[in-house]
Amino acid sequence: MRFLEAIFEGALWRSRYMVVFAVIASMASALMVMYMATVDVVYLVEHVMHYADGDLAAEARKAIHDETITHVVEVVDGYLLSTFMLIFSLGLYELFVSDIDEAHSQRASSKILVINSLDDLKQRLAKVVLMILIVNLFEKALKIPMTEPLDLLYLGGAIALIGVALYFTHASEAHSAEANADDKPHSAKH
Numbered sequence: 001m002r003f004l005e006a007i008f009e010g011a012l013w014r015s016r017y018m019v020v021f022a023v024i025a026s027m028a029s030a031l032m033v034m035y036m037a038t039v040d041v042v043y044l045v046e047h048v049m050h051y052a053d054g055d056l057a058a059e060a061r062k063a064i065h066d067e068t069i070t071h072v073v074e075v076v077d078g079y080l081l082s083t084f085m086l087i088f089s090l091g092l093y094e095l096f097v098s099d100i101d102e103a104h105s106q107r108a109s110s111k112i113l114v115i116n117s118l119d120d121l122k123q124r125l126a127k128v129v130l131m132i133l134i135v136n137l138f139e140k141a142l143k144i145p146m147t148e149p150l151d152l153l154y155l156g157g158a159i160a161l162i163g164v165a166l167y168f169t170h171a172s173e174a175h176s177a178e179a180n181a182d183d184k185p186h187s188a189k190h
Contacts, residue, residue, distance in 0.1 A: 023093045029085045036078055044072065044075065047064065077136060087125060091124065095118060137162065141158070
């Protein structure tokens with residue numbers, strides 16, 4: 001019976017390697033979104049080249065300006081989404097398969113890409129999701145016609161909520177940093 005248990009537990013433990021499929025798919029998604037955002041930048045540059053045309057009417061220049069701002073926000077959104085998928089992919093790999101040795105040997109990676117726990121992955125992804133939501137709100141705010149004072153009040157409320165979310169995010173980081181500092185042994189002074 002002990003032999004069957006050992007075989008079953010070994011198979012169960014090795015089943016975590018199924019996550020490699022999600023890692024590869026997430027990385028491919030990150031590359032695809034990065035490619036699309038980069039292609040959007042190329043078209044954006046081509047589009048903006050007409051902005052300096054002297055024969056362009058003021059209304060047409062304003063339309064190019066507004067479209068350009070909207071496209072820039074969409075590009076930022078694409079790059080943030082790509083970053084989200086990259087962090088997700090690396091985090092899954094680190095949590096379920098193996099540590100990425102090269103990431104642990106580089107100083108800058110510990111702040112961004114080294115994932116030590118599921119909570120660590122959730123915190124990093126939540127920050128990127130918050131940034132994506134902020135960019136999306138900004139994109140929508142650019143398109144909303146402000147016809148009544150209530151529209152401006154709604155926009156101000158949304159901006160205030162973003163400020164509160166950012167405040168709580170930073171407060172959570174500070175609390176986590178304090179908790180980590182308390183967990184580390186204090187060095188003895190001689």
